[in-house]
Amino acid sequence: MIELKNLGFRYSGAERHALDGISLTIEDGAFLGLIGSSGAGKSTLCYALSGIVPHHYRGDFYGELLVEGMDSAEHRPEEIARVLGCVFQDIDGQMVASVVEDEILFGLENFGVPREEIEGRVAEALAAAGISELRCRAISDLSGGQKQKVAIAAITALRPKIIVLDEPTGELDPRSSRRVFETLKELNEQYGVTIVVVEQKIMLLCEFAKRLAVMEEGKLILEGEVREVLQSAGRMEAAGVNIPRVTTLARALREEGLYGGRLPLNLEEGEKMMREVGLSC
Amino acid sequence: MLEFQRVCFGYESESATLKDLSFTINEGEFVALLGENGAGKSTLCRLANGLLKPSSGRVLAFGNDTGQVKTSLLARDIGFLFQNPDRQICQSSVRDEILFGLEIALDDAAARQARCDEMLQLFSLSGERDPFGMSRGERQQIALASVLARAPKLLILDEPTTGLDYRECMTIMGIIAQLHARGTTILMISHDMEIVADFAGRALVISEGRLIGDGPVRQIMRDEGLLGRASLLPAQIPALGARLGGPYAEAFSVEEMLSLILEQKGAAR
Amino acid sequence: MKGILDYVPGSSFLHRLNPLVKLLLAFVLCASCFVTGNHFIVLGVIALNLALAFSAGIFGRALKMLSSLLKLSALLFLVQIFFVREGQILLQLPLGLYITDLGLSFSLLFVLRLLAAALPLGLMLSVTQTSDIPNVLVRKLGLPYQYAFVLGTAIRFIPLFAQEMAGIMEAQTARGVEFDTKNFFKKVALLLPLCAPLLVSSVRRIEGGAISAELRGFYLRGRKSGYKDYPFALRDFGALLGGACVLALAVLF
Numbered sequence: 001m002i003e004l005k006n007l008g009f010r011y012s013g014a015e016r017h018a019l020d021g022i023s024l025t026i027e028d029g030a031f032l033g034l035i036g037s038s039g040a041g042k043s044t045l046c047y048a049l050s051g052i053v054p055h056h057y058r059g060d061f062y063g064e065l066l067v068e069g070m071d072s073a074e075h076r077p078e079e080i081a082r083v084l085g086c087v088f089q090d091i092d093g094q095m096v097a098s099v100v101e102d103e104i105l106f107g108l109e110n111f112g113v114p115r116e117e118i119e120g121r122v123a124e125a126l127a128a129a130g131i132s133e134l135r136c137r138a139i140s141d142l143s144g145g146q147k148q149k150v151a152i153a154a155i156t157a158l159r160p161k162i163i164v165l166d167e168p169t170g171e172l173d174p175r176s177s178r179r180v181f182e183t184l185k186e187l188n189e190q191y192g193v194t195i196v197v198v199e200q201k202i203m204l205l206c207e208f209a210k211r212l213a214v215m216e217e218g219k220l221i222l223e224g225e226v227r228e229v230l231q232s233a234g235r236m237e238a239a240g241v242n243i244p245r246v247t248t249l250a251r252a253l254r255e256e257g258l259y260g261g262r263l264p265l266n267l268e269e270g271e272k273m274m275r276e277v278g279l280s281c
Numbered sequence: 282m283l284e285f286q287r288v289c290f291g292y293e294s295e296s297a298t299l300k301d302l303s304f305t306i307n308e309g310e311f312v313a314l315l316g317e318n319g320a321g322k323s324t325l326c327r328l329a330n331g332l333l334k335p336s337s338g339r340v341l342a343f344g345n346d347t348g349q350v351k352t353s354l355l356a357r358d359i360g361f362l363f364q365n366p367d368r369q370i371c372q373s374s375v376r377d378e379i380l381f382g383l384e385i386a387l388d389d390a391a392a393r394q395a396r397c398d399e400m401l402q403l404f405s406l407s408g409e410r411d412p413f414g415m416s417r418g419e420r421q422q423i424a425l426a427s428v429l430a431r432a433p434k435l436l437i438l439d440e441p442t443t444g445l446d447y448r449e450c451m452t453i454m455g456i457i458a459q460l461h462a463r464g465t466t467i468l469m470i471s472h473d474m475e476i477v478a479d480f481a482g483r484a485l486v487i488s489e490g491r492l493i494g495d496g497p498v499r500q501i502m503r504d505e506g507l508l509g510r511a512s513l514l515p516a517q518i519p520a521l522g523a524r525l526g527g528p529y530a531e532a533f534s535v536e537e538m539l540s541l542i543l544e545q546k547g548a549a550r
Numbered sequence: 551m552k553g554i555l556d557y558v559p560g561s562s563f564l565h566r567l568n569p570l571v572k573l574l575l576a577f578v579l580c581a582s583c584f585v586t587g588n589h590f591i592v593l594g595v596i597a598l599n600l601a602l603a604f605s606a607g608i609f610g611r612a613l614k615m616l617s618s619l620l621k622l623s624a625l626l627f628l629v630q631i632f633f634v635r636e637g638q639i640l641l642q643l644p645l646g647l648y649i650t651d652l653g654l655s656f657s658l659l660f661v662l663r664l665l666a667a668a669l670p671l672g673l674m675l676s677v678t679q680t681s682d683i684p685n686v687l688v689r690k691l692g693l694p695y696q697y698a699f700v701l702g703t704a705i706r707f708i709p710l711f712a713q714e715m716a717g718i719m720e721a722q723t724a725r726g727v728e729f730d731t732k733n734f735f736k737k738v739a740l741l742l743p744l745c746a747p748l749l750v751s752s753v754r755r756i757e758g759g760a761i762s763a764e765l766r767g768f769y770l771r772g773r774k775s776g777y778k779d780y781p782f783a784l785r786d787f788g789a790l791l792g793g794a795c796v797l798a799l800a801v802l803f
Contacts, residue, residue, distance in 0.1 A: 143318060
């Protein structure tokens with residue numbers, strides 16, 4: 001479980017707070033999508049969750065952040081890393097090895113996992129990410145989607161209870177993006193891993209995430225179950241966040257006084273809404 | 282103005298990345314280039330401005346065979362915005378960055394300054410800021426501004442909205458739509474079907490190096506089979522229209538769908 | 551795209567050697583070229599390199615390395631050959647320049663040495679997984695892991711930088727900068743302003759790498775945390791013996 005209590009952070013030299021009074025509880029087994037325009041503080045929040053803020057980046061830090069009961073101000077990032085793993089945006093930059101297997105081994109060796117356990121962990125992490133066949137391949141030969149899965153496997157091998165990902169599908173095409181999210185769903189449902197994912201693609205979040213948090217200028221403005229949050233679509237748009245087109249259509253129908261029901265968030269619900277509006281074809 | 286004649290291209294030793302591609306892009310079109318990562322979209326764009334030369338076949342840009350002309354010369358008429366703005370930006374202020382691109386195109390210093398000011402205004406950018414401290418979206422705007430300063434007749438965009446948030450996305454696309462309205466021809470790679478539906482007029486679909494679809498976006502967007510072969514899904518409103526059938530199958534945007542519904546309702550009353 | 555120093559997976563004799571032995575072998579071959587004054591021994595080392603490359607299935611790459619090194623060598627050769635003023639004059643040129651027999655011999659040896667010394671290092675990197683080099687230095691030689699990691703990262707970044715530079719040049723060509731010029735000096739002058747974007751992207755990248763390593767317990771690592779053992783096998787001693795023979799030949803002649 002992660003608890004943020006009135007958390008704030010300002011990078012030294014910056015004028016405004018990157019995080020500004022954030023209170024949030026992320027339960028075990030959650031699949032939380034984090035969305036907001038650039039500069040809203042999403043990446044800084046990821047840094048805070050991993051302890052990089054305030055230990056690596058200096059600045060004004062206030063409030064409290066507890067990761068599995070560990071206060072992030074007192075515990076070093078590598079201690080927090082035993083329960084919380086992170087995958088950051090620049091996928092090439094964060095690779096430390098040239099071959100997939102070595103990338104997975106890196107963390108296991110560092111954390112001193114017993115040798116007899118290592119082989120099993122590597123195989124399991126690769127299988128969970130669906131990339132067992134890539135084990136001996138050179139990382140430079142892989143596609144963007146495959147590299148992203150290697151990064152995820154390198155983290156899952158450490159068996160963290162929580163995985164935080166910062167825009168894992170940023171440079172991927174629709175199919176590879178979906179596959180990454182399918183992998184996350186698998187980890188969440190089969191292995192009970194808590195997932196916190198920053199993502200701009202609202203459609204993916206609507207389909208895969210259970211809860212949604214919307215940020216604006218360092219503040220958390222909306223948080224709750226995905227469909228509940230989508231009911232405040234107007235507020236999301238004002239914060240510069242994309243919403244599904246069926247939701248936009250539903251809002252327009254509301255304004256015309258044609259629809260009073262709940263806002264739909266995918267095609268199926270859009271179709272249902274259209275029938276409610278009384279359009280049978 | 283851009284013509285591919287039976288173009289094949291293969292990186293060394295690998296099997297060909299593009300196979301027997303033929304199409305023509307006419308002046309004033311807004312063409313979206315669709316397909317999976319690795320399908321050959323970026324290669325196609327690099328062939329169009331001469332960064333790559335075809336292994337067989339011909340690419341004609343403004344009547345020039347790209348195989349015969351230097352890329353830096355073709356660059357006078359063809360603007361190219363890369364996915365990653367950081368590879369382009371090499372100066373320490375926004376103004377210098379825009380001027381750097383202009384230096385090669387315009388001899389007259391006063392004309393350069395004027396063009397630079399025009400761009401700063403169009404993008405509402407401050408010329409004195411240091412690009413390296415700015416956000417990815419702002420840097421993408423600077424990169425685009427310095428490409429546009431040279432007033433290219435054809436603008437090639439390689440995933441211009443990747444890594445941007447929705448607001449930045451709309452800013453960039455708004456400027457591109459403005460340019461298109463003023464007559465610039467656009468060739469744009471994009472994975473975002475909503476953006477393609479909103480802005481492009483024609484779509485080329487590539488799969489495994491072959492051109493599998495070429496037609497108006499409205500028509501391509503309804504061809505779920507074709508899109509499926511390129512592992513794409515249609516934009517939400519056309520997909521909704523297709524499910525509902527009847528008159529709604531023609532609806533393409535939220536506005537169109539809404540006016541259709543209002544029309545139906547009015548008729549019912 | 552693959553860089554010329556990237557690891558090529560394989561299971562040849564060379565691939566299976568202990569990384570430490572590969573490293574040693576590469577240095578022994580380099581050293582042999584410098585202790586000997588005999589052109590033929592140096593040529594022999596080059597031939598040996600090509601043969602080794604062939605056995606590891608990277609002959610094509612070795613030729614590519616050789617050809618790109620040759621371009622650099624040609625330039626150095628020209629500079630060297632006019633620099634040596636001693637010996638018998640073979641060819642008198644205008645501007646007071648002349649070529650001597652000693653100059654010719656010396657320059658030739660210089661260039662051959664350059665080729666013969668650079669090749670084994672390139673080959674070694676091609677057949678060794680990058681992380682094996684620091685790992686084996688830690689486990690067999692007791693080098694502190696942090697230093698070894700920096701070494702490994704530096705090696706791994708070479709192809710990444712090359713790739714980034716190629717991307718930057720491409721972007722600049724597309725905006726009309728004449729990188730497709732044939733004039734070498736003009737090209738160098740054009741390259742200078744590009745150091746800024748390369749530096750910025752490198753710093754970002756290194757920072758990202760450092761954070762990612764830290765979060766995966768980089769600072770917790772001790773000498774014993776390595777998973778892979780690097781046992782020496784018979785073939786390793788054989789290879790070392792071979793290397794020693796080459797060195798001995800080089801010293802004797």
